[in-house]
Amino acid sequence: MNVTFATSSHEVGGPSRRAGAATSAPIVVGDGSWIGAGAVILPGVNIGAGAIIAAGAVVAKDVKAHSLYAGVPARKIRSLSTAEVPAV
Template sequence: MSELTEKQKMLQGLEYFPSDKSLQQDRANAKRLCQQFNQFDIDDRKGSRKIIKSLFGHCQGAWIEPNFYCDYGYNIATGKNFYANHGLVILDAATVTFGDDVMIAPGVLISTATHPLDVVKRNKGIETAKPIKVGNSVWIGMGAKILEGVSIGDNAVIAAGAVVNKDVEPNTVVAGVPACVIKTIPV
């Protein structure tokens, strides 16, 4: 049996080397597309949407305000009516899946990547990534950070500045560092 590539390891959630040439090329391609998107004529929304559709693995409908950055793009999937305000960063070494009607405020960071606690592995450049899933009708507030492996349930609200490092139940509001439930949303 052949050995897994670094990309296959990354996509399977195993330890991998992000410095691998193939992964570097994938990131460079995504950076070029992000750069094109961020420099697109503001009056040509159709053209900028076309870039996002070619960048993302799956895109049912997205309106993203520039500037936007991601690592790979092909690991990002959006449902219908996805909206992200300025300054969204998605580090998508693993899948990042958004449901329908998701709204993201300015300056949000979503990161699937993490580094080992073991200093020897970390100094070698090893990394792992865990998927992030965002349900339907979620609102992520300004400056929030969503960390690796988190699932956010339908209708949840992430308060501005929250750092989400564990799953968020549906119909809840979370806030703080680390984020915790501050309110239940009546349904």
Template sequence: MGVLENIVPGELYDANYDPDIIKLRKEAKIKLHKYNTLSPVEETEKNKVIKELLGSCGENFIIEPPFFCDYGSNIHIGNNFYSNHNLIILDGAKVLIGDNVCIAPNVGIYTAGHPIDVNRRVQGLEYAIPVTIGDNVWIGGGVSVIPGVNIGKNSVIAAGSVVIRDIPEGVVAAGNPCRVIRKITESDDQITNFKK
């Protein structure tokens, strides 16, 4: 069993000083550095690096550089995945992303958190809780997804939202903290242009 399998969701572990964990993060950073500096024309090599980094990925994915994560091996993306620039995934726990997910620029998906009390925090302790994003989800620019959140399939998270609790399927959600604004309906299929 690898080091990351020893991290129990919700329980504290030593993220800052455990040499095995530091080694795994460094290995991921080496791959990320290579990925983020490859020429845009080197698509085959870029795809190879991402497949080596991530736990699993489906067919037809685009991750616009720069992309950052802690380990990579806890990230699982489905088919037809697209993320724009500056995606950050802190994957101390699993991050499961479904099919047909689109992520706008400057999004952060965080499984990692730190104790509130200073004594445990300065010891380098943290916890990690999995995040799940369902099929057909669209996440707007600048969104933060906090540890333990599940976003239901077919939902839209508006730009700038901070998602601190689960979002059901088939809704538009927005705000800080993010909350459901309305259900997505058949009339949304009729919209052909957007007005402010």
């Protein structure tokens, strides 16, 4: 819910116009990942398989597989188990 995938940005311009030339980069989300409400994913980020992004996190760098990331900017909180959990 309310997740932002920002695939474009701009370079820093000179003093008369700080918004310089436009840039873009794809975002890749691995299988089985979970992205919490209100998270923002910035251009060029790769989210590894099975990762969790906490609600409200701002992800500016790649996320390792099977890891929990949270915060602004997002940082790794802990590794997650790769064992399958039985369905309820």
